[in-house]
Amino acid sequence: MIRCERTPAWAALQGHYQAQGRAFDLREAFAREPGRFRHFGVEAPEVYADLSKNLLDATALRLLLDLARECGLEAQRDAMLRGEIVNGTEGRAVLHTALRAPRDAAPLSPAVGASPFGDEVHGVLDAMLGYAERVRADAGLTDIVNIGIGGSDLGPRMAVQALDAYGDTGRRRLHFVSNVDGQDISPLLARLEPTRTLFIVASKTFTTQETMANAHAARAWFVAHGGRDVNRHFAAATTNVKAAAEFGIRTTFGFWDWVGGRYSLWSAIGLPIAIAVGAEHFRALLAGAHAMDRHFASAPLAQNLPVLLGLIDVWYRNFHGFASRSVAPYHQGLARLPAYLQQLEMESNGKRVDREGQPLALATSPVVWGEPGTNGQHAYFQMLHQGSDVIPVEFIAVRTPAHDLAEQHRMLLANCLAQSQALMQGKTAAEALGERTPTAAADLAPDVLARHRSFPGNRPSTTLVLETLSPAALGALIALYEHRVFTSGAIWGINSFDQWGVELGKALCNALLPRLIDGDTRGLDGSTAGLLQRLRL
Numbered sequence: 001m002i003r004c005e006r007t008p009a010w011a012a013l014q015g016h017y018q019a020q021g022r023a024f025d026l027r028e029a030f031a032r033e034p035g036r037f038r039h040f041g042v043e044a045p046e047v048y049a050d051l052s053k054n055l056l057d058a059t060a061l062r063l064l065l066d067l068a069r070e071c072g073l074e075a076q077r078d079a080m081l082r083g084e085i086v087n088g089t090e091g092r093a094v095l096h097t098a099l100r101a102p103r104d105a106a107p108l109s110p111a112v113g114a115s116p117f118g119d120e121v122h123g124v125l126d127a128m129l130g131y132a133e134r135v136r137a138d139a140g141l142t143d144i145v146n147i148g149i150g151g152s153d154l155g156p157r158m159a160v161q162a163l164d165a166y167g168d169t170g171r172r173r174l175h176f177v178s179n180v181d182g183q184d185i186s187p188l189l190a191r192l193e194p195t196r197t198l199f200i201v202a203s204k205t206f207t208t209q210e211t212m213a214n215a216h217a218a219r220a221w222f223v224a225h226g227g228r229d230v231n232r233h234f235a236a237a238t239t240n241v242k243a244a245a246e247f248g249i250r251t252t253f254g255f256w257d258w259v260g261g262r263y264s265l266w267s268a269i270g271l272p273i274a275i276a277v278g279a280e281h282f283r284a285l286l287a288g289a290h291a292m293d294r295h296f297a298s299a300p301l302a303q304n305l306p307v308l309l310g311l312i313d314v315w316y317r318n319f320h321g322f323a324s325r326s327v328a329p330y331h332q333g334l335a336r337l338p339a340y341l342q343q344l345e346m347e348s349n350g351k352r353v354d355r356e357g358q359p360l361a362l363a364t365s366p367v368v369w370g371e372p373g374t375n376g377q378h379a380y381f382q383m384l385h386q387g388s389d390v391i392p393v394e395f396i397a398v399r400t401p402a403h404d405l406a407e408q409h410r411m412l413l414a415n416c417l418a419q420s421q422a423l424m425q426g427k428t429a430a431e432a433l434g435e436r437t438p439t440a441a442a443d444l445a446p447d448v449l450a451r452h453r454s455f456p457g458n459r460p461s462t463t464l465v466l467e468t469l470s471p472a473a474l475g476a477l478i479a480l481y482e483h484r485v486f487t488s489g490a491i492w493g494i495n496s497f498d499q500w501g502v503e504l505g506k507a508l509c510n511a512l513l514p515r516l517i518d519g520d521t522r523g524l525d526g527s528t529a530g531l532l533q534r535l536r537l
Ligand code: F6P
Pocket: 149, 150, 151, 152, 202, 203, 204, 205, 206, 207, 208, 211, 261, 262, 347, 499, 502
């Protein structure tokens, strides 16, 4: 297989970084290039991206596109979209794109062919959406509780909040329980009534410790509080229909092993979204994602937004050495997007061997983190502006609000623009010296205070713009992130679709569980033994 760091484009990028890239200055670039905003603007379905505030010149971009070609990105993409076994360590295809292809959709591109599994996908989708509509029409069900974790929680939880304006949430409440900590489900159960509650047990495997523990707690509570009709009050979304049946759930919506957990909100795992916003809006969510799939499959690389974002990620991670990226959605509805992206990106690309198991000689997934704007501004933006690390920031702005507080929306957008402007522009000590000092910093010489009040600037950011946070726009935005993660993973030559890194902790947990009862610390390291003794009840 091709190792990206051995390609001619990689060597050329290293040369360009040393010669010009590391000294690149955004302020000079804007002064030099009047057309920079237009040149680095990309239109994709439902999403406009301003890439102009990235540390990128035409040469770097050209070399990154060469890198994509030399790494066979297009062939890797087409292999995934065709349904080849691209998740080698689990022997699976990766076809979340098939979940959002309309029935009888035209091929995503001539290289890919018709979307496979159409009948199965649409059979379950129709049944799931029909069920969601029945739940919505059932005035007796006022509380819907999704029990799931990781991909069986983060996507639906994020999307239900994001699409709040499209739901009729006044009529029912949606709750999400994920943590094995009883502190998650216990206070919730205390507020519920069994006859008015629907539990959805969401688990691809139907074996995950946290989800099974919470599902059993929910069922025990249901029975203990006089609940009788398990069939009406429990449903499941899983690939393990047999295990759901053994648990006693008859209303089950299946999916397939070619849907990764963190790529599953488009499948039956999306049931809480469908209950929240209805079948029509759920189909619009799928349609938005499908439009982005089409763009990813067929747009030339130089105008292909997921490809460009993935390549900039590689440029920053491997050449500039930036270890993290901050996501700042300027929309309260996207409050859970950073958490969702943490699993999508870090579980996918947090790997240190290539697809053949050979150690990689380069850095992979950055740390992805963030909070909605403007809240983050009053917490960690200090570090983004003046800290010792350069952290690229991704701003997400939505032009049209779903509320009528127009003045506050203008404040929100002005804040969003101001932050990316400030990161880039900075402020010299000389400029700070010329300003009136708001505080009487009595003991400090003016030039010393000015140094504290200066900003280095030249800090990069991307701004993504949505017209409105509609189901279609959300679908496109999530699919954009999925394909961007695919792009950097494909360049690095890793398998972005397994997650063996979570297994060791699970196995050790199972071994420690009985020791918390019997107190046996034989064979344990000193720290684990000591802590176990201290924590035992
Ligand atoms: O933490 C590992 C993981 O397998 C995730 O990849 C997955 O989304 C999550 O656990 C939940 O798994 P399941 O849906 O099978 O309960």
